[in-house]
Amino acid sequence: MPLLHIAVHTPAHSAISAASELLSYRSEQLLPRGSLVRVPLGKREVLGVVWGEDTDYAGEASALKSVAAVLEGIAALPESWLRLVQFAARYYQRSLGEMAITALPPALRDLTTEQLTRRLKRKSQVQPESTTADTALALNPEQAAVCAQISTNEGPFLLFGSTGSGKTEVYLHQAAQLLQRDPTAQVLVMVPEINLTPQLEARFQARFTTQLGQGSVVSMHSGMTPPQRLKSWLAAHTGQARIVLGTRMAVFASMPQLQLIIVDEEHDPSYKQQEGARYSARDLAIWRGHDLGAKVILGSATPSLESWWASRPAGTAGPQDGGGRYLRLVMPSRIGAAGIGAAGIGAAGIGATGAVATGSAAGAMPRLRMVDMRQQPRRTVFSEALLQAITERVERGEQALILLNRRGFAPVLFCGDCGWKSDCPHCSAHQVFHKNDRTLRCHHCGYTQRVPHACPSCGNPDILPLGKGTEQLEEELERLLRNVQRPDGDPARIARIDADTTRAKGALEEKLAHMHAGDVDVLVGTQMVAKGHDFRRVTLVAAVQPDGALMSSDFRAPERLFSLLLQAAGRAGRDAAYVAAQGSKVEMWLQTLQPDHAVYQALRRWDYAGFAAQQLAERRDAAMPPFAHQAIIRADARTQEVAQGFLRAAAAAAASQPLPGADDVFVYPPIPLAVQRVANIERAQMLIESPSRKALQQFLRAWQPTLHWLRSHPEHKALVRWLVDVDPQAI
Template sequence: MSVPPAVSDPLVLSVAVQTPAHSGLDGLLSYTHASPLPPGTLVRVPLGRREVLGVVWDTAEAADTAPDTTALRPVAGVLEGLAPLDEGWRRLVGFAARYYQRALGEVALAALPPQLRDLRPEQLARRLRRKAAADAQADAAPPLVALTAEQEAVRARVAAGAGPFLLFGTTGSGKTEVYLRAVQAVLEADPSAQALVMVPEINLTPQLEARFTARFAPQFGAQAVVSLHSGMTPAQRLKSWLAAHQGTARIVLGTRMAVFASLPALRILVVDEEHDPSYKQQEGARYSARDLAVWRGRDQGAKVLLGSATPSLESWHASRPAAEGDPGSGRYERLHMPSRIGAGALPRVRRVDMNQQPRGTVFSAPLLAAITERVQRGEQSMVLLNRRGYAPVLYCVDCGWKSDCPHCSAHQVFHKTDRSLRCHHCGTASRVPRACPGCGSPDIVPLGRGTEQLEEQLAQLLAGVQRPGGGPVRIARIDADTTRAQGALEQQLAQVHAGEVDVLVGTQMIAKGHDFRRITLVAAVQPDGALFSSDFRAPERLFALLMQAAGRAGRDADYVAREGAAVEMWVQSLHPKHAVFEALRTHDYEAFAAQQLAERADAALPPFSYQALVRADARTQAVAQGFLAAASAAAQAATLPGVEHVTLYPPVPLTVQRVANVERAQMLVESPHRAALQRFLAAWHPVLHTTRADPAHRGLIRWLVDVDPLVI
C-alpha cells in the first residue's frame, strides 16, 4: 500500500494592507502562502469581500506567535517580476506610521501608485514585458556655467561633508545650479546611485525637469530623469515609479509624495524651498515630506540638502552653530550664499502708507505711476494678492445679507467672469442672484478684492498707457481659476517668459521659484491680513511669501544693467512700520528669524516645544467637542506614559468650524519633550478608539491625530 506524500503546512505571512479608517485593524494582517516570500513582496490578498494590494512585511519565523493557519486566508496572487520593496523603504514607512500616528498599511499603500494597487499579477506582468522605448537622440549637454565663489564654496562643502545641509541662499543666488552640481557629483561617483529632488508645488516641476533633463539626459539617457506628482495621470505615475524602483531612473523630481518613492540606490535628497507649507500633507497621514526626507537621508546614509531664501524657523534653529551645553545645536550644517548671480541687486523695498490714501484706494498713485513707467519702458511688473475670485463676499446694503455658503461657516466667493458664487471649502456653486434673497433689494455689492477684480481695475487704470512702439497694455492673471485646464499654466508662464505680458496679476502661485527675467517691479497690494492672525506662524509665512515675491524682480542682472531699470518691491499697508515690513525693507531674514525665535522661546512655542492636534468631525459641534473632552479625561485618568510632561488644552472649534455640513473641533496637545509626546500619543491611540465606540459619541464621523501641525 503506497503512502501519500506529506503536505507541508503553509507559511504564515504578515502583510500590510490598507484597512478601513478607524476599523481597529491598524496592524499587520496574517495570510498563508505555499512558499516563502521575502519581505517587501507585493501581493494580492482578500480583505472582506474585496481583493486588495498588500506588502509582505514579515514571515512566521520573525513573528512572535504563529496563528492557527486553518483560520487564515491564503494570498490570492503574487506580483512577480517586481523586485521586493527594500528594507530602507520599509523602515521609512514604519517610522512615518509610528511618528504620525497612522496605520502601517495606510502609509505603505498610500505611498504606492494608485494604478499599481488595482493591477492584477497578470496585468503587471504584461506591463513589465513591454520593452522601454529606445532613448531619443540626446542633444549635446549644455556647457557648465562658471560657479561664483560662493557657489563653489558651497559645492565643495556638500561634497566633503555628511550633512544634513541647510543652504540659505538669497533669491537669484544660483541655488539650483548648486543642486545640479551636487547631484552630478553623486551620480558620477556611483554608477547605480539615485537622487531625489523635491519642490513644493506641481507648477514648479516642468521648469526644473527641463533643466535636469538638459543637464543629465546626454550623460545618463533620456529615461534617467522622471517626475512624480499628483498632477500626472495614473499611468504616468506608475511608469515613473517603476523606473525609479527598477533603477532605470537616476533622478526623481517630485512634490511631497515623492519622498516615499522606491529608490533602492538613493544617495542624495534635495528639498527646494524647504520652508514651504505645501510639504506638509493635509489629508490622510499628515506627514511632513521635508522632515521625512531628513530622516530618510540619515537612515540610508544619503546626503540631504535643504534650500531656501527664507528657511523655516525650525530648520534655521536646527542649523545654529554647535555649542557646548546646547544639545540640539548643530544638527544641520548651515551654508550661506548672500549674493545674487551677476552682481544683481535685491529690489529696493518701498512702503506706501494706505492711511494717507483716499478711502477705497486699491492702487496708490505712486504705485500706479511706477507700473505705468515700467509698461512704457517695455519692462514687466508683477502684482501679488493671495486671494482668488473677484470679491470674497457679496453684501446687501439694505438688510446686511451676505453670500454665506449654505453648507459651511464661510462665505461663497464672487467670481465675476462666470457670474457665480463658489465656496472654496466645499465647492458648492450657485448663480449670482439678481436681487437680495433676504429683502429683494437689487443693491448687492462686492466686498473685498480678489485677483479677478485687480485684473479688471488695472485694465481700466492703464487703458490709456502705450507700450513701446504702440499697443495697449497686456495684463495676465495666474491663479487656481485660470490654470484649471490641462497645460494652461505652462502656456501662461511661457507668455510671461517670452515678454508677451506687461503686468502679471496672481496669487502665491507666481511668487515661488519662477525665473522671470524681465520683471523689475513687484507689488503686494493687500498683505495686512496675516499681520494679526491668531496663528503664531502667520508672520513667518507672510515674510517668506513677500521675500519670495520680491525675489522675482531683477533676476537678470545683464538685462537690468542694459535697460537701466530700477528694481523695486512695493508694499501697500495700513501698518507700514510693522516688524515684518521693517525686516523686508532691509532683506534681513536673520534679524527677522532672531526676533521671531525670541518670541517663540518666551511663549514656549515650536521649535521650543512639540505639538499635536486631535481633530474631530461630527454632525454637531457638541458631539465633536464632547468626544475630545472625553478622550482627554480618559487619558488623564489612565495615567498614560508621558502624560506628566504633556499639556492637554480644552477642545475648541476650528476657525472654519463647519465644512460640507460637518462640524469640526480640535484639541491641542503640547510637550517640551518630543519623546514624551510620542510616548503619550502612542499609548493614547487605543484610548481614542475605545472612546469613539462609546454610544455617547454616536454622531462622531471621524477623528485624526495631526503631529507637528502647521495650522492651529
C-alpha cells in the same frame, strides 16, 4: 504552508486596524520581505506588502485566507523603504498598512498580475543609453565654497541663499559629481508645488539626459496620470531612473541606490500632507537621509524657523549651546541680478506721494517702497505712485508682477440695508464673488450658485462686493492702463494666474510661456507666481493688500507672510544685463495700513536673520515650536457638541490613566476650528503640547487604543471621523 505578516490598507480607525498593524495570510511559498502581493480582505482583493513570516500565530492556520497572487514582475521593496514607512507610520500615528499602501503608486492597487506583466513587458523595451555625466559647471566663488563644504561634511545642510543666488546650480553640480563618481547612485529632488516641477525637470533633463540616457530623469507628482506615475515609480525602483523630481509624495519613492536628497524651498507648508496620513515630506527626507547615510540639502531664501534653529552656530543660545544638527551654508549674493537692497539699508524717506523708499547702492534685492494706505483716499486699489511706476514699466517694455493672495473678484457680497452677506449654506464661511462667470463660490466645499439680482433677504438691488481679489485687480488695471502703450504701440496687456485661470490642463504652462516671451506686461497672481519662477523682464513687484495675513490666529502667520513677500521680491531684477540696458530701477512696492509692523520693518532691511531672531525669541518666551512639540486631535461630526464631546471624553480618559510621558504633556481644552463647519460637518480640535518630542510620542502611542475604543462607543456613534496631526502646520 508558510504564514506571512502582510501590511494592507484597512479602513481608517476600523476594528481591524485598531487590533493589529499586520494581517496573517497563508502562502504557497515563503516570500521575501517587501514582496508585493494581492490578498483577500473582506469581499475585496487588495494590494499588500509582505512584512515577514508569521511564526507566532496561535490559531488554526487553515482558518486563514491565502495570498491570491504575487506581483512577480516587481522586485521586493528594499529594506530601507520598509524602515521609512514603518517610522512614518509610528511617528505620525497612522496604521502601517495605510502608510505602506498609500506610499505606492495608485495604479499598483488596481492592476491585475496579467495587466502588470503586459505593462512591464512594454516598459522593458526602452533601454537607457550612456552613463557619463558632465560636471563642467561654471560656479562663482560662493557656489564653489558651498559645494566644497557639502563634499567634505556629512550634513544635513541648510543652504540659505538669496533669491536668484544660484541654488539650483549647486543642486545640479552636486548631482553631477555624485553620478559621475558612482554609476548606480540615485538622486531625489523635491519641490513644494506641481507648477515648479516642469521647469526644474527641464533643467535637469537638459543637463543629464544626453549623458545618462532617456528615462534617467523622471517626475512624480499628483498632476500625472496613474500610468505615468507607475512608469516613473518603476523606473526609480529598478534603478533606471537616476534622478527623481517630485512633490511631497516623492519622498516615498522606492530608490534602492539613493545617495543624495535635495529639498528645494524647504520652508514651504506644501511639504506637509493635509489629508489622510499627515506626514511632513521635508522631515521624512531628513530621516531618510540619516537612515541611508545619504546627504540631504535643504534650500531656501527664507528657511522655516525650525530649520533655521536646527542650523544655528554653536553658542547661539548660550555658552553651553553646542549648535544645531544641520550645517548652515550661506549664499547672500544674487547671480546676474540688479537692484538695490540687502546689506547696509539706508534711512527711509517719505515723499509727497506717501511712498517710503529704502535702499543703498550695494546689495542685490530690489529697492523697497512702502505706501501708507492710511494717507490714501478710501477705496483706493492702486496708489497714484504705484500706478505711475507700473505705467513707466509698461511704456519701456518691462514687466510688473502684482501679488494678492486671494482669488475671485471679492471675498463677499454685502447688503448695506439689512446686513445680508453671501454666506455658504454648508460652511461657516462666505461664498466668494466671481464676476467673470457671475457666480458665488465657496472655496471650502465647492458649493456654487448664481449671483442674485437683489438681496435675498430684503430685496435691495444694490448689493456690493466687499474686499478685493485677483479678478478685481485685473479688471482695475485694465481700466487704469487702457491708454498706456507698449514700445511697439500696442495697448498694455494684463494677465492673471491663480487657481481659477489654470484649471485646464496646460493652462499654467501656456500663461507662463506668454510671460517669459514678453507677451504680458502686468501679471496679477496669487502665491502661485511668487516663488520659483525666473521672469527675466520683471523689474517691479507689488503686494497690494498683504495685511490680511497678519490677522490670522496662527502663530506662523508672520513667518509665512515674510517668506511670501521676500520670495515675491526675488522675482524682480533677475537679469542684470537687461536691467542695465533698460536703465531701469528694480523695486518692490508694499501697500499697507500697518507700515510699522515688525514684518515690514524687517523687510525694509531684507533682514531674514534679524526677523528670525526676533520671532524665535517670541516663540521661546511662549514655549512654541521649535521650543516645544505639538500634536492636534481633530474630531468631525454633524454637531459641534458631538465633536467636542468626543475630545473631552478622550482628554478625561487620558487623565484617568497613567499614560507614558503624561507628566510632560499638556492637553488643552477642545475648541472649534477657525472654519468650524465645512460641507455641513462640524469640526473641533484639541491641542497637545510637550517640551519633549519623546514624551509626546509615547503619550500619543499609548493613547491610541483609548481613542479607538471611544470611537466605537455608542455615545460617540454620531462622530464622523477623528484624526491625529503630529507637528501641525496650522492651529
